[in-house]
Amino acid sequence: MTTVYGMARSGNCYKVQLLLEQLGRPYRWVEIDSAGGQTRTPAFLAKNPNGKVPLLECDDGRLLAESNAILCWLADGTHYLAADPWQRAQTLQWLFFEQYSHEPYVAVARFIRGWLPEDHPRRAELPRLLEQGYRALDVMERHLDGRAFFVEAGYGVADIALFAYTHAAADGGFDLAGYPAITGWLARVRAQPGFVEQAC
Amino acid sequence: MTTVYGMARSGNCYKVQLLLEQLGRPYRWVEIDSAGGQTRTPAFLAKNPNGKVPLLECDDGRLLAESNAILCWLADGTHYLAADPWQRAQTLQWLFFEQYSHEPYVAVARFIRGWLPEDHPRRAELPRLLEQGYRALDVMERHLDGRAFFVEAGYGVADIALFAYTHAAADGGFDLAGYPAITGWLARVRAQPGFVEQAC
Numbered sequence: 001m002t003t004v005y006g007m008a009r010s011g012n013c014y015k016v017q018l019l020l021e022q023l024g025r026p027y028r029w030v031e032i033d034s035a036g037g038q039t040r041t042p043a044f045l046a047k048n049p050n051g052k053v054p055l056l057e058c059d060d061g062r063l064l065a066e067s068n069a070i071l072c073w074l075a076d077g078t079h080y081l082a083a084d085p086w087q088r089a090q091t092l093q094w095l096f097f098e099q100y101s102h103e104p105y106v107a108v109a110r111f112i113r114g115w116l117p118e119d120h121p122r123r124a125e126l127p128r129l130l131e132q133g134y135r136a137l138d139v140m141e142r143h144l145d146g147r148a149f150f151v152e153a154g155y156g157v158a159d160i161a162l163f164a165y166t167h168a169a170a171d172g173g174f175d176l177a178g179y180p181a182i183t184g185w186l187a188r189v190r191a192q193p194g195f196v197e198q199a200c
Numbered sequence: 201m202t203t204v205y206g207m208a209r210s211g212n213c214y215k216v217q218l219l220l221e222q223l224g225r226p227y228r229w230v231e232i233d234s235a236g237g238q239t240r241t242p243a244f245l246a247k248n249p250n251g252k253v254p255l256l257e258c259d260d261g262r263l264l265a266e267s268n269a270i271l272c273w274l275a276d277g278t279h280y281l282a283a284d285p286w287q288r289a290q291t292l293q294w295l296f297f298e299q300y301s302h303e304p305y306v307a308v309a310r311f312i313r314g315w316l317p318e319d320h321p322r323r324a325e326l327p328r329l330l331e332q333g334y335r336a337l338d339v340m341e342r343h344l345d346g347r348a349f350f351v352e353a354g355y356g357v358a359d360i361a362l363f364a365y366t367h368a369a370a371d372g373g374f375d376l377a378g379y380p381a382i383t384g385w386l387a388r389v390r391a392q393p394g395f396v397e398q399a400c
Contacts, residue, residue, distance in 0.1 A: 062286070066300075097266060101250060104304065
């Protein structure tokens with residue numbers, strides 16, 4: 001059976017859980033306390049030298065890291081990842097946007113506010129993280145205006161990846177009140193068959 | 201003809217140039233001074249609302265952003281991107297590693313040292329960027345030990361993406377002397393048919 005090494009509170013890990021639930025695929029979840037150093041043990045580093053979750057282990061022992069690479073691998077051949085080359089290219093564009101222009105701000109702001117003490121020096125990063133995170137939300141809002149999902153082919157891994165931290169953006173201090181297109185899209189994602197909320 | 205909007209000094213843009221040269225595909229290069237604000241004009245934002253280069257424009261006007269999504273789109277169906285699903289998954293793993301764990305440190309250190317004045321406050325970021333950049337280089341060194349290229353299928357877009365800033369790591373203050381596997385791999389990339397050095 002497929003094994004996911006993940007931390008339930010992590011949006012990157014939730015992506016993989018959400019897709020597996022929607023695919024109806026059985027899997028084993030091994031909870032890894034990334035914040036507590038469990039991705040830096042010799043045993044874990046032997047599986048993923050980059051020391052990050054999520055990590056997928058196939059039943060034959062093959063290993064795959066990087067949440068969005070895992071999404072594409074699991075979704076390939078299903079309607080969650082279009083077969084059409086241009087639709088796939090658009091999907092990848094949004095997956096890279098998520099990891100470069102969205103997650104490092106929206107997710108990191110959530111981490112600093114939710115995991116670190118009130119007087120932690122990294123709180124000084126928050127104004128810049130909010131500014132950059134709002135810039136990513138602006139790009140999403142503009143794209144979703146008049147569109148149901150990120151890629152024309154319909155709901156798929158680009159939506160799953162961007163939902164993971166956008167749905168929890170308030171935890172990072174973001175106010176989505178001025179983002180009606182994003183708010184509508186969040187509701188459409190939640191209405192998808194097999195949708196599950198993040199556990200924590 | 202395919203148009204690339206890019207900045208020659210940018211590693212992310214060089215990736216696209218290198219692949220197009222190796223594919224032998226004709227293209228038009230439109231130089232965009234990203235550092236000088238040309239990605240923030242209304243005309244450019246109409247093409248890429250995220251305000252970044254590289255940006256690919258197909259001859260029918262379709263637009264694709266994100267360097268690594270562009271690489272996959274251009275390489276699809278060629279030996280620079282394997283058709284085998286597992287090899288493709290591994291390729292994507294390394295492409296996401298590059299954008300999340302490598303570029304934000306190795307490329308940003310190069311930018312701060314090469315583009316900003318000596319007394320710029322962002323110089324204070326350099327120690328952390330070096331620490332995190334060396335961590336990415338350690339992951340690459342470990343993976344390349346005993347391997348010719350990043351993915352078993354052979355030289356391809358994962359190598360192109362990781363070459364783009366690793367070959368210029370010294371500009372960011374990184375010393376590759378302790379990285380024999382990376383150094384050997386850089387030489388193997390340079391020996392590939394159609395290889396071109398970055399212009400600037």
